[in-house]
Amino acid sequence: MTITITAFERSPDRGKGLARDMRVRWALEEVGQPYDVRLVSFAEMKEPAHRALHPFGQIPTYEEGDLALFESGAIIFHLAERHAGLLPDDANGRARAIAWMFAALNTVEPPIFDCSLVQIFERDEPWYEKRLRAIDESIRKRLADLSRRLGDADWLDGAFSAGDLLMITVLLRLKASSNILDDYPNLAAYVARGEARPAYQRAFDAQLAVFNAASTG
Numbered sequence: 001m002t003i004t005i006t007a008f009e010r011s012p013d014r015g016k017g018l019a020r021d022m023r024v025r026w027a028l029e030e031v032g033q034p035y036d037v038r039l040v041s042f043a044e045m046k047e048p049a050h051r052a053l054h055p056f057g058q059i060p061t062y063e064e065g066d067l068a069l070f071e072s073g074a075i076i077f078h079l080a081e082r083h084a085g086l087l088p089d090d091a092n093g094r095a096r097a098i099a100w101m102f103a104a105l106n107t108v109e110p111p112i113f114d115c116s117l118v119q120i121f122e123r124d125e126p127w128y129e130k131r132l133r134a135i136d137e138s139i140r141k142r143l144a145d146l147s148r149r150l151g152d153a154d155w156l157d158g159a160f161s162a163g164d165l166l167m168i169t170v171l172l173r174l175k176a177s178s179n180i181l182d183d184y185p186n187l188a189a190y191v192a193r194g195e196a197r198p199a200y201q202r203a204f205d206a207q208l209a210v211f212n213a214a215s216t217g
């Protein structure tokens with residue numbers, strides 16, 4: 001059955017792969033599932049047709065037969081459950097990998113995403129510097145703990161899993177906007193290991209091709 005996801009027609013990140021369709025593309029590449037992409041404009045995302053797929057009028061969405069999903073984490077969990085390669089076979093290992101998926105989205109991503117929002121929307125506010133320092137502190141707290149737990153391991157818990165995929169896409173956002181990861185060399189190397197995966201490269205190239213086509217078209 002054909003899988004169709006949605007992505008920005010023109011991603012504001014100019015092809016850096018920071019929008020959340022990138023993690024879904026990566027997961028699809030890891031499990032070897034071909035997919036189509038429907039590109040949507042900001043206006044189209046808010047239309048009833050798109051809202052029927054995504055109640056919050058966002059990307060990414062996922063369609064496969066009569067299944068429509070939203071939320072990148074749920075989409076990746078769905079793929080990981082149905083195809084080999086993103087979750088371990090043993091029940092306990094699987095549960096731990098799922099815990100890392102939640103940790104990426106629920107514990108590590110919020111301060112990192114907040115930081116981008118503050119940098120975009122609060123730059124001219126009198127509290128800007130103070131707020132930025134507070135967020136930087138929250139991010140560093142998470143990174144220090146994550147770095148300690150990862151130690152010298154390649155991945156968070158045994159073999160590469162959907163937990164690593166999500167954690168790496170979350171950390172990649174930092175790499176695009178600051179040098180903070182340099183202070184945690186094992187996390188920088190962890191992110192680089194993720195980026196070096198052939199599935200990541202294919203996904204990255206595919207989203208970059210969208211940006212390049214929109215720029216030349």
Ligand code: GTB
Nearest residue numbers: 011012013018019020057058059060070071072073
């Ligand atoms: N929790 C949802 C998920 O994980 O799927 C969040 C989805 C989401 O935030 N979607 C964003 C969106 O559709 C795109 S990814 N925004 C449009 C809107 O809300 O109207 C967030 C994003 C946007 C831009 C950049 N960038 O330019 O670097 C990076 C990430």
